[in-house]
Amino acid sequence: VQEGSLIPRFGRARRDPSLAVLEGFHPLKHALRFGANVLEVVRSSDADLDALAAQLAPDLAERIHELARAVEPEVFAQLAPLTPATGVMSLAERPTVDPIAILADERAAPIVLLEDPRDLGNLGACVRVAAAADAAGVLSTGSHDPWSPDALRGGAGLQFALPVARVDSLAALDRSSAPDAPADDRAAALSAPRRPLLALDPSGEPLLPSELPARAVLAFGTERHGLSDELLACADARISIPMRAGVSSLNLATSVAAVLFAWRLAGEPGA
Numbered sequence: 001v002q003e004g005s006l007i008p009r010f011g012r013a014r015r016d017p018s019l020a021v022l023e024g025f026h027p028l029k030h031a032l033r034f035g036a037n038v039l040e041v042v043r044s045s046d047a048d049l050d051a052l053a054a055q056l057a058p059d060l061a062e063r064i065h066e067l068a069r070a071v072e073p074e075v076f077a078q079l080a081p082l083t084p085a086t087g088v089m090s091l092a093e094r095p096t097v098d099p100i101a102i103l104a105d106e107r108a109a110p111i112v113l114l115e116d117p118r119d120l121g122n123l124g125a126c127v128r129v130a131a132a133a134d135a136a137g138v139l140s141t142g143s144h145d146p147w148s149p150d151a152l153r154g155g156a157g158l159q160f161a162l163p164v165a166r167v168d169s170l171a172a173l174d175r176s177s178a179p180d181a182p183a184d185d186r187a188a189a190l191s192a193p194r195r196p197l198l199a200l201d202p203s204g205e206p207l208l209p210s211e212l213p214a215r216a217v218l219a220f221g222t223e224r225h226g227l228s229d230e231l232l233a234c235a236d237a238r239i240s241i242p243m244r245a246g247v248s249s250l251n252l253a254t255s256v257a258a259v260l261f262a263w264r265l266a267g268e269p270g271a
């Protein structure tokens with residue numbers, strides 16, 4: 001690939017649902033650690049990527065050195081709307097993620113369900129903490145793509161560490177109405193015990209970490225309006241993270257972190 005053709009290539013990749021555009025060092029690091037097929041690594045010729053890799057990811061330093069090719073800073077600056085300060089950008093294949101297979105995961109770990117998140121950085125931060133807590137997956141509804149470059153930056157590329165997918169609607173999660181799912185996954189999802197749906201809502205019953213059921217779907221609402229009436233109506237319980245009087249709510253990613261780590265620190269109940 002010629003230097004000049006990198007600019008349209010990265011531009012097209014931003015609109016290609018089969019590709020992930022990784023802006024900066026951390027998304028590349030996690031993509032490599034968690035087995036992504038990395039197609040292209042480009043560094044600005046004035047960036048010392050070897051030193052950065054030696055400092056932040058010595059386990060990957062040699063691999064990154066082999067993969068990266070240098071381009072003029074003027075070319076590098078045109079690969080993204082905001083030039084990454086670390087001087088590296090990459091393209092990787094997105095894994096195919098099937099929401100029905102996520103539902104069928106037999107481990108006790110919960111799934112995080114984000115209803116119509118609006119802020120891509122926040123959405124990425126939710127993925128990052130879900131990966132750190134070893135959740136079974138992250139599903140989001142609404143128009144925003146959890147694999148968009150901004151969400152990948154917010155998630156430090158940890159989308160590659162666990163299954164992450166956008167679903168069209170809550171109905172797509174209904175195991176009995178997913179005719180497009182591969183037959184094996186569908187059979188597994190249908191035969192697995194039903195997952196309890198817990199709505200995280202500031203007006204719910206106070207969270208008791210040791211009583212969180214195994215394999216829960218933990219649903220979090222949109223930043224401004226919270227959970228929809230539709231989701232609240234389907235939920236098995238409404239749970240709140242207790243807060244000091246006068247505080248109306250936590251930030252979305254902060255509340256995901258609080259619940260997932262309450263679950264983890266309680267000894268992963270239901271396991």
Ligand SMILES: C[S@@+](CC[C@H](N)C(=O)[O-])C[C@H]1O[C@@H](n2cnc3c(N)ncnc32)[C@H](O)[C@@H]1O
Binds near residue numbers: 200221227240248
């Ligand atoms: C910024 S909050 C939305 C605030 C919205 N005005 C409301 O009252 O739900 C985004 C999401 O974070 C979760 N959340 C925030 N604070 C919470 C709390 N104290 N208890 C339970 N969930 C909380 C909820 O799922 C909420 O829908």
